[in-house]
Amino acid sequence: MTLMLSVPLTLSNFSCYSPVCIDSSHFIMSLAAEAFVSQIAEDQILLSDCASSLAVQAYLRMCNLPVQVSYRPNAEYMSPSGKVPFVHVGNQVVSELGPIVQFTKAKGHSLSDGLDDVQRAEMKAYMELVNNMLLTAELYIQWCDDNTAAEISRPRYSSPYSWPLNHILAYQKQWEVRRKMTAVGWAGKNLEQVYEDVSQCCQALSQRLGTQPYFFNKQPTELDALVFGHLFTILTTRLTSDELSEKVKSYSNLLAFCRRIEQSYFEDSQAGSSSRGYSKGPSLF
Structure with missing residues (x-):
């Protein structure tokens, strides 16, 4: 199947x-x-x-x-x-x-079975934090920042389609995201406020991680996968400004965390790969 x-x-x-x-x-x-x-x-x-x-x-x-x-x-x-x-x-x-x-x-595959109830509740809370802050910030920057929307988001999103469908779909997507920003109370924010929210989220993640290899000691959970997905992508994606990635770079343990997961789970698949699109390269370093 x-x-x-x-x-x-x-x-x-x-x-x-x-x-x-x-x-x-x-x-x-x-x-x-x-x-x-x-x-x-x-x-x-x-x-x-x-x-x-x-x-x-x-x-x-x-x-x-x-x-x-x-x-x-x-x-x-x-x-x-x-x-x-x-x-x-x-x-x-x-x-x-x-x-x-x-x-x-x-189906018998879980990364968090070893956590107790308190740890599992804490893990879910941090996952909500990432989704509510980092994901929302990414969407805001893509579609609510006029420069990013015009130079990156609309051209990329609409690239598979011919005129006029490409413009219709891109502006429809932008409208949907901006409506969501209004619903979650982000429509009135400016970029500096969004960057500050990202910084606060990273600070909370950095404090929880501390000197541990993963958020819950020595073994990764779905929280580690989620945080890695967002932080690594922020660090390796070119936007119209570097401010978003610079917020993450302020936390050395988060950088080490991303590098650790990249080395442990992805470097075997990097051989022969090349930089594409707006990527800064195949690795953090």
């Missing part, structure tokens, strides 16, 4: 930044077969989708589920939630990291 994990086109380093497809003939029994990750085309994916896709790929690798990448320009429209990535196994379709974690757990 086929497990498809989908994401939009990438502007970052890892091939996982796009729709993801995981092929596993023994998935129901072991979930340990090879996973084929499909992404939306390389020149299409934006920062937030890159981060979400990398988080899922990191999680699957931490579960010892190997991943290969294929490309899907319409992954967003294939997803049941309209968000990437998603997994497709038989007649089951699951999108986004949280539900994918629950899905793999039901």
Whole structure:
């Protein structure tokens, strides 16, 4: 049977930044077969989708589920939630990291079974922090900052489509995100306030991580995968300004954390890869 994990086109380093497809003939029994990750085309994916896709790929690798990448320009429209990535196994379709974690757990693969109830509640709280702060900041910068929207987001998002559909879809997406910013109380913010929110989030993550290799001692959990996906993508994606990545670079233990996960779970797949799109390169250093 086929497990498809989908994401939009990438502007970052890892091939996982796009729709993801995981092929596993023994998935129901072991979930340990090879996973084929499909992404939306390389020149299409934006920062937030890159981060979400990398988080899922990191999680699957931490579960010892190997991943290969294929490309899907319409992954967003294939997803049941309209968000990437998603997994497709038989007649089951699951999108986004949280539900994918629950899905793999039901198949016998979990990274957080060793946590007690207090630790599990703390892990979920930090995951909410990342989603509410970092993901929202990424969306804001992509679509609410006029320079970024005009120079990067609209051209990349609309790149697979011809005129006039390309303009219609890009402005529709921008309108949707701006409406979401209004709903969550971010519409009145300026860029400096958004950068400060990112800095505060990174400070909280840095304090929780401390000198540990992972957020909960020596073994990674889905929180580590989520944080890595967002921080690594921020660090390795070119935007119209470096201010976002500079906020992350202020925390040396978070940089070491990203490098540790990159070395442990991704460097075997970096051989022969090259820098693409708006990526700064295949690694942090």
